[in-house]
Amino acid sequence: MGTANDQIAQRPGSHGWRGTLAWVWTMFGPFLGLVLVTGLFAVLTRDSGSFLTVYNWRTIAVQSVIVAASALGMTVIIISGGIDLSVGSAAALVTVVCALLVRDLHLPLAVALILGVLLGGTAGLLNGGLITTLRVVPFIITLGSLKAFRGLAKALAHSSSIYVPAAAKGWWFGRVLKVEPDPSWCLVAPGVWMLLGLSVLLAVLLRYSVLGRHIFAIGSNELAARLCGIRVARVKLAVYGLGGLATGLAGVMQFIYLDATGDPVTADGLELQVIAAVVIGGGSLRGGKGTVLGTLIGCLIMSVLNNGCVHAQIPNAWQDVIIGAIIVGAVALDRFRRGGAAGGGGRV
Amino acid sequence: MFGRIELVAIGIWVSFAVGGCGGSSEEGASYTPATVPGTTTKRVQLVGFDTSEPLVDALKTGKIQGLVAQDPLRMGELGVRTMVEHLEKKPVDSKIATGETLITPETMNDAAVAALLNPPRASNQSDDAGSAQKTKRWRVMVIPKGTTHQFWETIHAGAKKAADALGNVEVIWLGPQKEDDRTLQIQLVQNAIAKGVDGIVLAPLDSKALVKPVEEAIDKGIPVVIIDSGLDSSRVVSYVATDNYHGGVLAARRLGELLHGEGKLILLRYAVGSESTEQRERGFTDTIAKEFPKLTYLSQDEYAGPTSDSAQQKAQNLVTRYRGQVDGIFCPNESSTTGMLRALEGAGMVAPRP
Known part of the structure; x- marks a missing residue:
């Protein structure tokens, strides 16, 4: 809850230099974090010179794709005031189903991948449907589906990895997440471009569409949104469906990253990485706040950390400590900037 | 007050009834009322893979009957x-093969084996992290x-x-x-x-x-x-x-000899897609099928998972389920063997050698 002063400071009427500063911070805060982290590793690895190379940044871009795909969906869900803990399990389920579709039903790989994305969407709709009809908080519903999806993945795979015959992989398959893109004018892997394209679409949707504004309204104050005539249940269903599609895409990317392996135990803990990325990027777990750009930068920060720790030869136990500190630091800074108004803008 | 007296009375009656029952049964002499029926079955023979301090200790005290050591x-x-x-x-x-050795409580004091058991x-x-410089x-x-x-x-x-x-x-x-x-x-x-x-x-x-x-x-x-x-x-x-297949063969032969070729087995597998452990499991199952056809499996499709923690959970479930039926167990790596050992100890199914 903010004090009277904060509310004045945030009121449109009291713009001035502080308002401008706040805007600059909102846009560039996470970006600043990325620059800081990059700078830190550039200094730590200055002798080897391998960190700030084009090849390494292509590697980082490819390694960000899975988390980023899922984080796009999570951004929408978190803006709406919800959460989805089942993304890792759902992604694993998608890898298993994609592999089974190709291996046992002999579907073309491309079709299997599209069905994989749709399966993610279905899983999301299921979550959304349960949340709105049972009126149980998303945390609990998706905690349940976290277990259920993982179990389903293991059951379908008979607790085993499923490999797709090499002949079924098209010429394009290996190139989607190839670190050095082929053809080289792509600059980064096609999968990265796909993700960036979707990010732009999603940002436009959130900012300019009616649905997008409704999502923000619900996340800011669900009761008020309801009183304004927004059909909350329907919007929430769309939110989780959208989130599910993003998770489906993450699952498909995971499947490609594992070179067409259906792995029921993969992406364990993905949900935490994804939530961390959104929060580092300025999203608020209280809803009503979050940006696509921020989330993408949040993902990049985490990938840079992963990658940089290898270059600087920091043991991965410390990597986890550093990521933890960054999550807390990013949110605390955000709170400080708002002068004590907690992440969600002081609502109850 | 009255209720409590009644409870005590029932307690006495129960212990009397159990004692009486034990006395009248034909195996009364070996029956101890303190134990639940089913736990006094024959010891379970455990053969595992890899060496670590707790596993070597268990081998010393006779809780494990064999470990296949890699180098x-x-x-x-x-x-x-x-x-x-x-x-x-x-x-x-x-x-390039690096060699594998079956270690039993009897051979564990040989000099060559001792080196394998206490590796640096x-x-x-x-x-020397930090030197990003070559x-x-x-x-x-x-x-x-x-x-x-x-x-x-x-x-x-x-x-x-x-x-x-x-x-x-x-x-x-x-x-x-x-x-x-x-x-x-x-x-x-x-x-x-x-x-x-x-x-x-x-x-x-x-x-x-x-x-x-x-x-x-x-x-x-x-x-x-x-x-x-x-x-x-x-x-x-x-x-x-390591020649992992051969490691599995060694383990199967050890278990077969311990059980004199007859009995019920549990194979707790490690994880899917891991080539080395799958080879060991195959070496084990092939040899059992070929050389000890009278050994049958109670369970051979459970996976221990990546940590000794997950292995222990799985092993506890298996041990509870097949308590009193199982004669021999094979685990194909360190974490699964450790988890199984802990589960068997918890269930009182491996007593230290007297």
Whole structure:
């Protein structure tokens, strides 16, 4: 809850230099974090010179794709005031189903991948449907589906990895997440471009569409949104469906990253990485706040950390400590900037 | 007050009834009222794989009847040596065996066995990390399957031993913390490529999923030596490993002899897609089927999972379910054996030898 002063400071009427500063911070805060982290590793690895190379940044871009795909969906869900803990399990389920579709039903790989994305969407709709009809908080519903999806993945795979015959992989398959893109004018892997394209679409949707504004309204104050005539249940269903599609895409990317392996135990803990990325990027777990750009930068920060720790030869136990500190630091800074108004803008 | 007296009365009656029953039964002499029926069955024979302090202790006290030991020190050492020899343009064998030994309570005091049982270990902390600068002629990244098992600490010690002996190679040791994190291991290989190391020594978590990043490294001119567990690629420099199939055969023969060829078995598998343990499991099941046809399985399709914690949970469930029926158990690696041992101890199914 903010004090009277904060509310004045945030009121449109009291713009001035502080308002401008706040805007600059909102846009560039996470970006600043990325620059800081990059700078830190550039200094730590200055002798080897391998960190700030084009090849390494292509590697980082490819390694960000899975988390980023899922984080796009999570951004929408978190803006709406919800959460989805089942993304890792759902992604694993998608890898298993994609592999089974190709291996046992002999579907073309491309079709299997599209069905994989749709399966993610279905899983999301299921979550959304349960949340709105049972009126149980998303945390609990998706905690349940976290277990259920993982179990389903293991059951379908008979607790085993499923490999797709090499002949079924098209010429394009290996190139989607190839670190050095082929053809080289792509600059980064096609999968990265796909993700960036979707990010732009999603940002436009959130900012300019009616649905997008409704999502923000619900996340800011669900009761008020309801009183304004927004059909909350329907919007929430769309939110989780959208989130599910993003998770489906993450699952498909995971499947490609594992070179067409259906792995029921993969992406364990993905949900935490994804939530961390959104929060580092300025999203608020209280809803009503979050940006696509921020989330993408949040993902990049985490990938840079992963990658940089290898270059600087920091043991991965410390990597986890550093990521933890960054999550807390990013949110605390955000709170400080708002002068004590907690992440969600002081609502109850 | 009245209720309490009644309870005491029932207590006395129950103990009397049990005592009376025990006395009147034909096996009364061996029956002790303090134990639940079913726990006084024959001891379970446990044969495991790999050595660690708790496992060696259990072997000493007779809770484990056999351990198939690999030679991780040699594996780590040969992995790095093979890589350096290849980098120095010397010819190397495409397959290098590091040897496996069955250790029983009877043989564990032999000098050669004692060396296997107390191998040196390098801690993950003690690395000369921080020197991002290339100080030696060759820089080799060693990527294990995980970093939490003692087995990998010994591999690490072996790699360091080679580095110390050769003098011209710097070993970078980095692995995924969980042994089923394929994604993290692929990332490590990619990062090794980006870092521009001279060679990669890899223990792949998955014989197929790691092929692409490894071949990417080879395309970039970084040679790869595979240790411990196979990879489905013909482009690697060499495969340095235990003959895992033969290890499984040794374990099966030991268990078959202990049970005199008759009884019920549990095979607690390790994890899917892990080539080395699947080989051991195959060596075990093939030998049982061929040489001990009267041994049957109560369970052979449960997986212990990546940590000794997950293994213990799975083992507890198995042990509870097949209590009193199971005669012999085989576990194909350190974490599954440790988990199974703890579960059996908890259930009182392995008594120390008198």
